[in-house]
């Protein structure tokens with residue numbers, strides 16, 4: 001049962017999920033909850049952070065980026081505020097026992113080690129950082145069992161599945177069906193995708209999100225990451241996780257049971273709803289968020305994803321089956337390739353090519369430690385950067 005009284009740290013507080021989390025916390029606090037914000041963190045957005053500090057008076061903040069940290073120190077002086085720096089700062093906060101809950105909205109692989117520290121210090125986690133489970137799902141699962149902590153997903157699909165599974169027996173599940181909007185290129189040809197601009201790739205039809213996840217949605221790697229995330233969150237066999245394209249993003253995901261019944265969770269696409277559920281699960285609290293008007297939707301469409309066009313999803317399905325250190329390779333290559341695309345250094349269609357090349361040249365192993373995952377991640381990043389940064 002989620003406790004209505006929490007002391008939280010919010011990692012990645014200035015991003016899209018972070019800002020929405022604070023709105024949800026305000027709303028819960030005016031509805032009988034007592035959630036205090038102990039720590040906030042940002043990578044570079046120090047002015048947004050300063051505004052949050054004024055409003056929430058946290059005990060401390062972490063600024064990941066070096067230059068941003070120095071700029072913050074010279075620009076702001078909040079009495080009694082502890083200001084920590086870099087990954088070291090995140091690790092230190094994650095470990096402290098003056099709070100009991102972590103909302104992890106960090107981007108990419110950087111979310112992994114703080115998550116582990118938080119679990120090892122017995123915190124429950126609301127997890128928006130899907131890469132954590134993708135690269136180290138096996139390690140995370142065994143740690144949450146060992147330390148008796150829980151992970152509540154902040155991802156519309158996984159929140160939907162969690163809601164559909166309430167009161168159900170796992171043995172009665174036939175399959176999980178994750179819905180995917182298909183992103184901005186659903187109806188584009190591969191040839192058109194080749195010449196796409198950064199701007200086109202960043203214009204998602206249904207969701208307003210950070211840059212990394214928006215590009216992942218355009219390549220459909222986001223759905224690939226989510227399939228792997230679902231496997232670990234719900235302890236589900238790979239063959240029982242399917243994806244269906246649903247361009248309206250009204251059904252957030254579904255569960256099919258052995259008797260042929262299907263449960264779906266629906267709603268207006270608004271991340272505040274799954275964020276709130278991660279904090280109230282398995283209970284619910286009334287909210288002022290947009291409500292569904294069925295008469296406004298004349299149809300809900302579904303189609304099969306085109307794996308030849310969306311190669312990233314195909315790659316993720318293969319990686320899901322193979323497991324081992326492949327997910328870490330796929331994730332690292334994807335993070336760097338997305339960054340190279342955003343910087344104008346590669347074409348959109350080179351993203352899956354880079355990932356595939358690195359997977360093909362990797363010796364996969366099922367016998368790995370956290371250190372191996374960290375080592376694999378940095379090795380793949382450096383390898384790609386050496387090639388593309390002349």
Ligand code: MN
Pocket residue numbers: 155156157226
């Ligand atoms: Mn999602």
